[in-house]
Amino acid sequence: MFKMSTNLTMVRIAAKMEDLFKGKIDLSDIREPGNNKSSFYSRALAALSVMMQCGTDEKLSGSCITDGYHDIGIDAVYNDYTQKKLVLVQSKWRADGNGSISQEEASTFAQGVKRIINSEFDGCNAKILAKQSDIIAALKDMEYQIEMVFCHTGNQSISAYAKTPISDLLKQVNEEDVTDILIFKEIRLQEIYDFLANSQVLDNISIDDVILSNWGTIDEPFKAYYGTIPASALGEWYLRYGNRLFAKNIRFYKGSTDVNQGIKEVLRTEPEKFFYFNNGIKLLCRKITRKAAHSTDRITGLFALEGVSLVNGAQTTGSIGAVFAEAPEAVAKAKVFIQMIDLADAEETQATQITKFTNTQNRIEGKDFAALDPQQERIKDELSFSNIQYLYKSGAVVEDPARQISLDEAIIAQACSADELSVVATAKRNIGALTENINKVPYKLLFNGGTNSFALVNNVRVARVVDSFLSQEEATATGRKRLVLVHGNRFLLHMVLSEIKHRENYSSTFLDVAELPAQVIPLSQKYWDLIFVAMEECYPDAYPAHIFKNIGRLKDIKERMSINCQIEAAV
Numbered sequence: 001m002f003k004m005s006t007n008l009t010m011v012r013i014a015a016k017m018e019d020l021f022k023g024k025i026d027l028s029d030i031r032e033p034g035n036n037k038s039s040f041y042s043r044a045l046a047a048l049s050v051m052m053q054c055g056t057d058e059k060l061s062g063s064c065i066t067d068g069y070h071d072i073g074i075d076a077v078y079n080d081y082t083q084k085k086l087v088l089v090q091s092k093w094r095a096d097g098n099g100s101i102s103q104e105e106a107s108t109f110a111q112g113v114k115r116i117i118n119s120e121f122d123g124c125n126a127k128i129l130a131k132q133s134d135i136i137a138a139l140k141d142m143e144y145q146i147e148m149v150f151c152h153t154g155n156q157s158i159s160a161y162a163k164t165p166i167s168d169l170l171k172q173v174n175e176e177d178v179t180d181i182l183i184f185k186e187i188r189l190q191e192i193y194d195f196l197a198n199s200q201v202l203d204n205i206s207i208d209d210v211i212l213s214n215w216g217t218i219d220e221p222f223k224a225y226y227g228t229i230p231a232s233a234l235g236e237w238y239l240r241y242g243n244r245l246f247a248k249n250i251r252f253y254k255g256s257t258d259v260n261q262g263i264k265e266v267l268r269t270e271p272e273k274f275f276y277f278n279n280g281i282k283l284l285c286r287k288i289t290r291k292a293a294h295s296t297d298r299i300t301g302l303f304a305l306e307g308v309s310l311v312n313g314a315q316t317t318g319s320i321g322a323v324f325a326e327a328p329e330a331v332a333k334a335k336v337f338i339q340m341i342d343l344a345d346a347e348e349t350q351a352t353q354i355t356k357f358t359n360t361q362n363r364i365e366g367k368d369f370a371a372l373d374p375q376q377e378r379i380k381d382e383l384s385f386s387n388i389q390y391l392y393k394s395g396a397v398v399e400d401p402a403r404q405i406s407l408d409e410a411i412i413a414q415a416c417s418a419d420e421l422s423v424v425a426t427a428k429r430n431i432g433a434l435t436e437n438i439n440k441v442p443y444k445l446l447f448n449g450g451t452n453s454f455a456l457v458n459n460v461r462v463a464r465v466v467d468s469f470l471s472q473e474e475a476t477a478t479g480r481k482r483l484v485l486v487h488g489n490r491f492l493l494h495m496v497l498s499e500i501k502h503r504e505n506y507s508s509t510f511l512d513v514a515e516l517p518a519q520v521i522p523l524s525q526k527y528w529d530l531i532f533v534a535m536e537e538c539y540p541d542a543y544p545a546h547i548f549k550n551i552g553r554l555k556d557i558k559e560r561m562s563i564n565c566q567i568e569a570a571v
Contacts (some may be wrong), residue, residue, distance in 0.1 A: 006097035006155065009193055013153065016196045017044040024062035029069070038093060043067050046076035046091035049151040049187060052195055053087050054080045055243030066127040067091075073112030079134035083243075085145045086138035088113055092152040097189055100156040107165040113148045114169055117182070117543060120479050140486045142428070142545065145180070151187040158186055173543045181545060205241055205308045209291075212338070215301045222350070223342035225288065225303065231267070231274060231334035234281070234317050235324025245310045245317065263319040271333035280337030281313025284351050288342040305340065311354060367435040370407060375447045382453040386510065402513055405460045411435060413459035414446040416493040417501055421554045428490045429549035455507045462500060462511070465520040466493045473528070480544070484532055487544040491554060495527040495561075496520060527561075534560035 021044040030039050047061040056064075056078070064087075067075040076089035090109040092101070115121075119139060121132055138144045148166070150158070160167075166184050173182040215227030237245060266277050286307025310317060316336065324331040343351055370376050371393045380390040391398065392407040411434055415427035423442050426433050434442050470492070474485045500506070500523065511519075534557045539547055547553045 006189075009189065010095065010097045010153065013189075013192060013196060014041060017041060017048070020044070020058050021047055021062055024058050025065060026062075038095075039067075041095075042091055042093040043075065045093050045151050045153065045192075046089045048192065048195075049089045049091060049149050050076055050078045050087055052187065052191075052242075053147060053149060053185070054078060054083065054085075055246070064089075064131075066125065066131065068125055068127060070123055070125040071112075071128065072115055072124055073108040074116065074128060077116075077128065077131040077135065079131075079138050084138075084141065084143045085147055086135065087147045087149060088116060089149045089151060091150075092154070094153045097153055097155055099152075099154040100188075101150055101152060101154070101158040101162055101186070103162040103164065106150070106158065106162050109148065109150060110165040110169045113146075113182075117146065117173065118480050119482055136482075139483060139545075142487075142549075146182045147185060148182065149185045149187060151192070153189050153192060155189045157188065172541055173546070175546045175550060181543060205244060207237065207305045207308055210303045210305055210340075212301045212303060212340075213299065213335070215298055222346040223288065223344070225290075225301070225340045225342075227301070227338060228275065228335045229338050230332065231271070231320050231336050232324060232328060232332045234320045234336055235328065235331050238317050238321030239325060245308070246314045260315050260319045263316060264323050267320065267323045267334055268327060268330055271330050274334035275337065278316055278336065279313070280339070281316055282311055282339045282341070282354075284309050284311050284341050284343055284354065287344045288340055303340070307343075311351075367407060367411065367432075369438050370435060370443075370447070373438050373447060375449065375451060376407070379447075379451065379453050379456065383457065388457060388510075401464070405457060409460045409463065410456055411446065412490070413463040413493070413497075414451075414456065415442070416463065416490055417455075417459045417497040418445060418494075419498075420445070421494075421558070422551050424490055424494045425549050425551045425554055428487070452507045454510060455501065458506055458511045459497060459501070461513060461516055462497060462520055463493055465516050466496055466524050468517075469521050469524040469528075481532065483544045484535060485528075487548045488528075488531055488535070491548050491557075492524065492527055492531060495531070495558075496523045499523060530561045530564065531557065534558075534564060537564075 017040075021040075025040055025043045025047060027036055027039055027043075030036055043065045044062075046065055046067060047058070050056055050064045051058070051061040061078075064076045064078040066077050073090055074088050075091045076087070078087045078089075080087060090105070090112070092105065115124075116135060117139070119136065121129060138146070150166075170180075170182055170184060174180040210229065210233070212225060212227035212229060215225055217226075218224040263278070266274055270277075283305065284307075285305045288306075289304040291302040291304060320331060320334075320336070341354065376390075376392040380392060383390045387403060389400075389404045390407075390410075391404055392410075396406060398404045398406050398409070411431070412427055415423050415434055418424060423434070423445060426442060434446065437443060438447075467489070470485050470489050474482055477485055500520070535544075535547060538556050538560050539553060542553075547557070
């Protein structure tokens with residue numbers, strides 16, 4: 001942006017805010033009419049933050065506002081189900097365009113975010129309470145990331161001193177050995193101006209000088225080009241346009257999923273092989289123009305793209321963008337296969353059809369390969385003699401719980417019955433890792449020649465009762481207790497199975513389904529009480545999601561539970 005007076009910058013931002021959000025921001029709770037203008041700009045700023053982070057439109061962004069009395073320092077809340085992130089916003093409209101965030105403001109925001117993370121809604125206003133179900137859904141999902149965004153029209157970044165309350169919260173919630181759950185973003189005057197100045201309608205992104213290597217073309221029924229591009233080009237696009245690239249896609253970039261972590265790992269460690277490991281991307285373009293330069297052969301071609309939308313490859317592109325921001329030299333070594341479809345001569349319905357069919361292909365997961373494991377077939381055959389159907393092939397659905405069990409159920413139950421806490425932690429941290437390779441540990445710990453069919457069925461049946469217990473408890477639990485019930489479910493099952501699996505005939509007869517609740521529910525209650533007390537003693541301030549996927553912390557809690565039981569017995 002060229003240099004201009006701060007006053008002019010603020011005038012332009014204010015005008016754009018009114019264009020975007022007038023009539024879309026609720027001001028009915030403002031008791032003093034003279035405050036309407038400043039309240040509008042502050043709330044519009046919060047709505048803009050959601051738009052910038054999630055690619056939402058003006059109406060949806062405006063509906064996210066929670067600002068008002070008793071907002072606990074949270075001005076906007078949005079659960080981005082596609083990208084699996086919960087966005088919490090604090091906004092400050094500074095009419096002069098100067099300054100930054102004070103420590104008091106940072107502290108208020110941090111305290112509010114902490115209350116949200118701990119699921120503490122007492123005293124919150126109706127707007128936040130209306131978002132409670134969205135918040136709880138995000139907190140319960142292991143794949144979610146929480147973004148705390150402070151957006152202000154100041155021209156200075158927050159100082160390290162002022163940021164202390166936020167930094168302390170980040171350290172408290174996050175752990176070094178796992179992906180950060182909580183991240184902080186500051187949006188300042190410059191970023192706001194740039195976004196508003198460069199914001200185009202979602203289908204009007206134009207990209208010039210796209211260089212395709214080893215390219216080809218398809219002419220009928222309408223034009224399309226294919227070839228390879230440097231991964232760094234995709235990284236630059238994503239950093240510039242963000243989720244606006246995916247305007248016509250059915251999903252945005254989902255962040256730190258297992259698949260995306262795998263994409264990033266390849267980029268960091270083996271970028272030269274990225275092309276062979278990745279399916280590539282697909283673009284829809286309102287118009288594609290091939291330029292005269294590099295037009296003599298098919299080794300390289302130069303293209304200009306108008307009205308760009310990436311309809312397949314959002315996870316690839318977002319992952320490349322994330323790695324490109326931190327390690328551009330590695331990304332520069334990678335190539336990506338690309339398809340570019342020119343819709344200039346296509347029927348209007350073609351874009352929708354291409355998007356739909358491109359994204360309805362089934363992904364193969366590690367557990368799908370379990371169908372090739374002879375042990376799974378052996379277990380199925382053994383159980384068939386007892387009139388129990390073992391559904392170990394992908395897509396099978398349990399319709400008769402009394403006579404059927406699924407592979408998904410078996411994986412969790414077998415993992416939680418393991419004596420090794422590392423396996424229990426993996427069941428919580430990354431369930432896919434348990435079946436990533438059917439020829440290696442940890443899969444071989446769960447399913448091998450010694451896997452007992454009776455014990456497997458019993459483990460699953462116990463797991464079902466424990467899940468039922470947790471659901472009942474969760475329905476009435478609030479705050480931190482509810483989060484522990486959600487995130488501690490695998491560890492609780494482990495503790496219950498650790499006791500019940502040693503009972504007589506556990507590996508030679510099937511537990512009676514009708515009698516099982518009377519045996520399992522008291523055990524579940526006993527261990528749930530012990531777990532919660534031990535966790536609060538060991539890690540009173542830690543975020544539960546981190547506790548129960550960390551091996552070291554599980555060991556600490558289990559040891560504390562043992563000590564507490566000894567103390568109670570001695571009293």
